[in-house]
Amino acid sequence: MTRKLTVGRRKLLKGAGIAALGSVVGAPTIWAQNNKNIVLRQFGTGVSNLNDIADKCKADTGITIQMTALDSDACVQRAVTQPNSYDIADIEYWMIKKIWPAKVFQPFDTKKLTYYDKIVPLFKNGKLKPDSVIAQGTAPHTVGFVEKPDATTFAKQETQWFTMVPTIYNADTLGIRPDLVGREITQWKDILDPKFKGKTSILNIPSIGIMDAAMICESAGIMKYGDKGNMTKPEIDKTIEFLIKTKKDGQFRAFWKTFDESVNLMTSGEVVIQSMWSPAVAAVRSKGVPCKYQPLKEGYRSWGDGLAIAKHLSGPQLDAAYEYINWYLSGWTGAYLNRQGYYSAVLETAKKNMTEDEWGFWMEGKPAKGDIKSPQGAIMEKAGAVRDGGSFYERMGHVACWNAVMDEDRYMVQKWNSFIAA
Amino acid sequence: MTRTTSWTTYLQVTPLALVFLIFLVIPIATIVVVSFFDYNTTSIIPAFLSQNYEELLFSSVTWQTYLQTVEFALMAWVLTFLIGFTLAYFLAFHVRSATWQQVLFLVCTIPFWTSNVIRMISWIPFLGRNGLANMTLMKLGIIHQPLEFLLYSNFSVVLVYVHLYTLFMVVPIFNSMMRIDRSLLEAALDAGASGWQTLTNVILPLCKPGIAIGSIFVVTIVMGDFVTVRMMSGGLSSSVALMMANAMSLLQYPAAAANAVVLLLVVLMIVAGMMRVVDIRKEL
Numbered sequence: 035m036t037r038k039l040t041v042g043r044r045k046l047l048k049g050a051g052i053a054a055l056g057s058v059v060g061a062p063t064i065w066a067q068n069n070k071n072i073v074l075r076q077f078g079t080g081v082s083n084l085n086d087i088a089d090k091c092k093a094d095t096g097i098t099i100q101m102t103a104l105d106s107d108a109c110v111q112r113a114v115t116q117p118n119s120y121d122i123a124d125i126e127y128w129m130i131k132k133i134w135p136a137k138v139f140q141p142f143d144t145k146k147l148t149y150y151d152k153i154v155p156l157f158k159n160g161k162l163k164p165d166s167v168i169a170q171g172t173a174p175h176t177v178g179f180v181e182k183p184d185a186t187t188f189a190k191q192e193t194q195w196f197t198m199v200p201t202i203y204n205a206d207t208l209g210i211r212p213d214l215v216g217r218e219i220t221q222w223k224d225i226l227d228p229k230f231k232g233k234t235s236i237l238n239i240p241s242i243g244i245m246d247a248a249m250i251c252e253s254a255g256i257m258k259y260g261d262k263g264n265m266t267k268p269e270i271d272k273t274i275e276f277l278i279k280t281k282k283d284g285q286f287r288a289f290w291k292t293f294d295e296s297v298n299l300m301t302s303g304e305v306v307i308q309s310m311w312s313p314a315v316a317a318v319r320s321k322g323v324p325c326k327y328q329p330l331k332e333g334y335r336s337w338g339d340g341l342a343i344a345k346h347l348s349g350p351q352l353d354a355a356y357e358y359i360n361w362y363l364s365g366w367t368g369a370y371l372n373r374q375g376y377y378s379a380v381l382e383t384a385k386k387n388m389t390e391d392e393w394g395f396w397m398e399g400k401p402a403k404g405d406i407k408s409p410q411g412a413i414m415e416k417a418g419a420v421r422d423g424g425s426f427y428e429r430m431g432h433v434a435c436w437n438a439v440m441d442e443d444r445y446m447v448q449k450w451n452s453f454i455a456a
Numbered sequence: 457m458t459r460t461t462s463w464t465t466y467l468q469v470t471p472l473a474l475v476f477l478i479f480l481v482i483p484i485a486t487i488v489v490v491s492f493f494d495y496n497t498t499s500i501i502p503a504f505l506s507q508n509y510e511e512l513l514f515s516s517v518t519w520q521t522y523l524q525t526v527e528f529a530l531m532a533w534v535l536t537f538l539i540g541f542t543l544a545y546f547l548a549f550h551v552r553s554a555t556w557q558q559v560l561f562l563v564c565t566i567p568f569w570t571s572n573v574i575r576m577i578s579w580i581p582f583l584g585r586n587g588l589a590n591m592t593l594m595k596l597g598i599i600h601q602p603l604e605f606l607l608y609s610n611f612s613v614v615l616v617y618v619h620l621y622t623l624f625m626v627v628p629i630f631n632s633m634m635r636i637d638r639s640l641l642e643a644a645l646d647a648g649a650s651g652w653q654t655l656t657n658v659i660l661p662l663c664k665p666g667i668a669i670g671s672i673f674v675v676t677i678v679m680g681d682f683v684t685v686r687m688m689s690g691g692l693s694s695s696v697a698l699m700m701a702n703a704m705s706l707l708q709y710p711a712a713a714a715n716a717v718v719l720l721l722v723v724l725m726i727v728a729g730m731m732r733v734v735d736i737r738k739e740l
Contacts, residue, residue: 288690
């Protein structure tokens, strides 16, 4: 159904995309055209499984990418239980911590990655700048490398074997309705303000929800965590206990699980402050409803996506996978993702594919000189607007915690169930 | 009646037996086997452990959730029965012309032309804080504050169950009522029974098979539901199936399987209880 419906939009965009690219860099790069018969099957979260990317890839490299979008949980299931059903996995870093030991992927040889040296250091040593502090949780660099291609445990430092090529990442925070909150929001604990009783929400995906809860608990001084991304049993107990109390007090209006639920909760005014993802904020705004992605004192909860290749890939298929990923980092896709408010792993090439004003708005936190448009051409921000949270370094430099898988995963889920059932 | 040789009888039951074997017995057996397995974050480890059941049965969360689910089922059952019985009664005894009966019966099924999910989700904008219901009541001056319990509450969950499943009650009860010999009603009237007495002493007992079938539908569906609970309670309430979904999403298949086995037993006991009260086969 959806596939058919998007054909018209796709064709339109293909033209627009090529035109835009042509105007920016002069002429599209010429890639090898001997990939006509190569088909790569890719599954991933809805975030970056975009038909536009597949179409552009086909036009540039000749490789056909078949995309399937699944929710986070389904991604892990598919990766582990049906390893022959895909060639490329577009997944989050915390997922690879779970999936890698199942031996369904093969690592990349960094020597075959054209842009490896230009990938943001965050994914290699956890530091955005040499003096940055490494955030808690499953930081991408901790699961980014293995010592040997067949190793099941992760390497402690950079090696030649890269488990995933990072593609897209962002820093998440709370979304607010500036017209309805009626006060300054500066900290995670502000969601607990009795004024917002029955008008708040957090997300009901246990592995991510628990992190938002931890940010809130720590902010409110309920407790201090050793590592929010890898809590101990007593830490989990105390966090859940606090959540249950807050729920019984009627602080939460609902818990959301999908993107559109969060958008609807916000647009309808059911909630005024809640966990949100950045495109959801954009979606609320595009309906003419004010919504702000509020930066908070304690920092962001961050996530990163990357591409991994299935173990069964070999020969021309494997070569094509490398070519696809090298193409992915060559700039067009990076610019496309940056324009949606995400960040690309190789900034240099993306910059070349964006206008100065776009780069200034999205990456440098400067006021927009002209209207800022989405990759589809819709106006996202009017001239003069400044991005919530500011520049790339401002936002990614204040990551408190990465999305994570805990060692006490099993225990945590049981506890989370008790919270929902309470 | 001609006697068939035994092998033709076996041949005749083979297709159905095979279908049951492949699509019912084997899957359930697999679930039972997996429920004793061990697991970690990435894999299922064949074993014979009772840990999954221990974790399940010794946890207060399980009991709370089962209680909540049974409560939902009970409320949905009472309401769908009352509404379903009334509707069927109206169709069967008040509408005299067969054509109109058919037409009105079709009208009852119209909502079923759209998907279950759509019918469920449509309630959300209606019941919301700034939804149609609250807006109307406020405009009429009946309330001054929006009624928050309308959405994301047990109320909205039960409301949707009733909306979605009442027809499952109407159809079998209507069917039972249509089989009642009308002369019985006249006899009751002649014997001096009041309308209410006729209803309780004649119609109700004769509708028992229909009521039982409808009840089995409603109760089993509600006991195994997780979408409605999640969507309509806004994630604030839980159900047994939701517990399973949560476990499965984290690849904890053995835990989910153990829960599935327990739920299956509970539902089978409920159905067995109903069958004891009403012998469906005898009265059909």
